[in-house]
Amino acid sequence: MKLSETEIAAIRHEMTLYEDPGAATIEALKIVQEHRGWVSDEALEAAAAVVGVTPTQMEAVATFYNLIFRQPVGRHVIMICDSISCYLTGYEEISAYLKKILGVEFGQTTADNRFTLLPIVCLGNCDNGPAMRINTDYHGRLTPEKVDAILAEYP
Numbered sequence: 001m002k003l004s005e006t007e008i009a010a011i012r013h014e015m016t017l018y019e020d021p022g023a024a025t026i027e028a029l030k031i032v033q034e035h036r037g038w039v040s041d042e043a044l045e046a047a048a049a050v051v052g053v054t055p056t057q058m059e060a061v062a063t064f065y066n067l068i069f070r071q072p073v074g075r076h077v078i079m080i081c082d083s084i085s086c087y088l089t090g091y092e093e094i095s096a097y098l099k100k101i102l103g104v105e106f107g108q109t110t111a112d113n114r115f116t117l118l119p120i121v122c123l124g125n126c127d128n129g130p131a132m133r134i135n136t137d138y139h140g141r142l143t144p145e146k147v148d149a150i151l152a153e154y155p
């Protein structure tokens with residue numbers, strides 16, 4: 001499998017920014033994910049070849065970062081924080097509500113491919129707990145009503 005010219009050019013550009021081109025590994029994964037939505041084994045191997053690291057080294061980085069998806073995800077990824085501040089301010093109610101209205105458990109994608117639901121460690125939005133991130137947007141002080149309104153913004 002080959003990456004697109006655009007992906008390869010973007011990765012090569014990142015590699016010029018570091019003394020050690022291998023330091024661009026995480027950026028390479030992010031570029032692949034940006035273009036494909038997730039990082040398949042084949043895409044990971046192709047990206048490793050461009051960066052000049054082994055697929056195992058690339059995989060080690062991919063599995064360390066929880067924002068790199070190694071399985072297909074829906075059009076929008078909901079990450080709900082289960083760390084201490086959010087846990088104390090209503091995580092259980094909000095996560096149960098999300099599971100109920102979406103009809104999925106953690107790690108699953110809705111039947112219409114609209115949302116994937118994942119738990120995540122602290123989003124750095126602790127004073128606004130319970131908090132979640134959808135794609136790159138942060139939402140806090142969640143209530144079931146607020147969740148309904150927020151999800152409507154993601155077709």
Ligand code: FES
Nearest residue numbers: 081086123125126
């Ligand atoms: S504990 Fe939830 S954002 Fe920090």
